[in-house]
Amino acid sequence: MNDRTLDISLTVNGARVQxxxxxxxxxxxxLREDLALTGSxxxxxxxxxxxxxxRVNGEIxxxxxxxxxxxxxxEVETIEGLSxxxxxxxxxxxFEQRNALQCGYCTxxxxxxxxxxxxxxxxxxxxxxxxxxxxxxxxxxxxxxxxVDAVEAVAQARAGAKK
Amino acid sequence: MKPAPxxxxxxxxxxxxxxxxxxxxxxxxxLAGGQSLIATLNMRLSAPALLIDxxxxxxxxxxVKKGKFVEVGAxxxxxxxERSDVISRYAPLIALAMPHIGHPAIRNRGSFGGSIAxxxxxxxxxxxxxxxxxxxxxxxxxxxxxxxxxAFFKGLFETAVRPHEIVTAIRIPxxxxxxxxxxxxxxxxxxxxxxxxxxxxxxxxxxxxxxxRLAYFGVGDTPIRVKKAEAELTAGNIDAAVSALDLEPxxxxxxxxxxxxxxxxxxxxxxxxQLLEARP
Numbered sequence: 001m002n003d004r005t006l007d008i009s010l011t012v013n014g015a016r017v018q019x020x021x022x023x024x025x026x027x028x029x030x031l032r033e034d035l036a037l038t039g040s041x042x043x044x045x046x047x048x049x050x051x052x053x054x055r056v057n058g059e060i061x062x063x064x065x066x067x068x069x070x071x072x073x074x075e076v077e078t079i080e081g082l083s084x085x086x087x088x089x090x091x092x093x094x095f096e097q098r099n100a101l102q103c104g105y106c107t108x109x110x111x112x113x114x115x116x117x118x119x120x121x122x123x124x125x126x127x128x129x130x131x132x133x134x135x136x137x138x139x140x141x142x143x144x145x146x147x148v149d150a151v152e153a154v155a156q157a158r159a160g161a162k163k
Numbered sequence: 164m165k166p167a168p169x170x171x172x173x174x175x176x177x178x179x180x181x182x183x184x185x186x187x188x189x190x191x192x193x194l195a196g197g198q199s200l201i202a203t204l205n206m207r208l209s210a211p212a213l214l215i216d217x218x219x220x221x222x223x224x225x226x227v228k229k230g231k232f233v234e235v236g237a238x239x240x241x242x243x244x245e246r247s248d249v250i251s252r253y254a255p256l257i258a259l260a261m262p263h264i265g266h267p268a269i270r271n272r273g274s275f276g277g278s279i280a281x282x283x284x285x286x287x288x289x290x291x292x293x294x295x296x297x298x299x300x301x302x303x304x305x306x307x308x309x310x311x312x313x314a315f316f317k318g319l320f321e322t323a324v325r326p327h328e329i330v331t332a333i334r335i336p337x338x339x340x341x342x343x344x345x346x347x348x349x350x351x352x353x354x355x356x357x358x359x360x361x362x363x364x365x366x367x368x369x370x371x372x373x374x375x376r377l378a379y380f381g382v383g384d385t386p387i388r389v390k391k392a393e394a395e396l397t398a399g400n401i402d403a404a405v406s407a408l409d410l411e412p413x414x415x416x417x418x419x420x421x422x423x424x425x426x427x428x429x430x431x432x433x434x435x436x437q438l439l440e441a442r443p
Contacts, residue, residue: 003170003171003172003213004168004169004170004171006171022168023168023169023170023171023214024165024166024167024168024169024204025165026165026166026201026205029165045164045165045202045205045206046202046205046206047198047201047202047265047269050266050268053268059242059271060267060268060271061268061271061272062198062268062269062272064201064202064205065197065198065201065202065269065272066197066201066272067171067194067197067201067214069171069173069216070194070197070216070218072173113267113268116267116268117267131353132262132353132354133267135266135352135353135354136265136266136267136268136269136354137266
């Protein structure tokens with residue numbers, strides 16, 4: 001035990017986790033390598049692509065731009081947790097129906113970012129607003145139209161369900 | 164890539180932070196939002212021996228109106244500033260700029276003070292601070308000092324902050340009914356660093372403008388004021404202001420110098436229109 005390796009204690013997808021981690025380990029590497037939660041993907045490793053998007057204390061963050069040691073005491077949610085909770089099942093179904101994914105590498109980050117938008121939106125988001133909110137998530141397959149379609153459809157369906 | 168090994172220390176008081184900085188100076192880096200620092204660590208462009216994590220410092224994330232200034236604590240997150248009523252009422256230029264800073268996930272972590280201290284020449288907030296004529300509060304073991312925006316940005320990623328110092332707050336003059344602001348930015352993708360951007364402030368003076376301050380970003384080593392163009396715009400000559408732009412941008416991966424110069428003129432016309440429109 002020294003300043004380069006630290007004990008951390010946090011909640012991941014509702015489960016208590018205690019681990020000893022290197023200070024230099026990013027959150028996404030910790031999730032993937034130490035906890036075998038490989039749904040969060042590693043793309044660019046410098047905050048540009050959004051494939052590593054996870055939630056920390058309820059807010060989406062870049063898993064590659066946060067250190068695991070910074071998450072001591074935090075509540076982390078990954079796509080595994082979001083998926084198991086059922087909270088994004090409509091988004092997942094819409095992505096599948098509209099071919100909003102091909103290789104799927106960006107999808108966990110896309111779902112997390114889209115859920116963040118829909119959770120936060122006070123009114124029905126426009127297509128421009130959807131694009132703006134997802135601007136930090138690269139997709140190299142679909143050309144985005146199908147993704148925007150899927151998110152828009154879910155936004156409308158959820159708004160309709162509330163009425 | 165992965166970061167080179169470093170030691171990590173989470174501090175809980177400002178005193179602890181500045182004491183560690185005084186001891187380690189250039190071998191240590193302060194970790195605030197980390198949205199630039201951790202990227203440079205991952206790419207091994209930076210390899211400090213020690214990271215001093217200041218995220219748990221209390222009282223450094225306030226956004227309050229204090230007399231003639233809005234004071235933004237260095238640790239205020241971009242998302243917090245973006246949603247702040249104090250900012251939208253008293254610092255409208257900052258409010259205009261916020262949605263352009265990175266993406267939602269970046270704004271949730273990135274800090275206001277970090278952006279100022281890092282001084283990326285293509286970043287929005289340093290240019291806004293310069294356009295507004297704000298000031299930066301800096302602390303060390305010897306106490307606190309203030310530096311005006313015009314004297315703060317020294318060179319490429321270089322500021323008036325010394326290795327043993329920490330930015331603690333940013334002060335922005337409170338906007339009143341005569342304040343006019345303008346902001347425009349061109350980027351390939353929403354939220355990316357600007358190809359060229361322009362932040363501006365002025366005072367309404369009858370139908371014209373006074374105290375025009377135009378701060379460009381993405382066209383040099385620092386945010387840059389264009390004083391000849393400011394004078395022309397104060398005199399009401401938009402065409403002359405565009406001709407008077409004395410910027411010397413370099414080619415970069417996004418655009419050639421020639422394109423950047425052209426775009427700087429385009430943005431000036433857009434921002435001049437914003438400045439001349441009365442605020443609701």
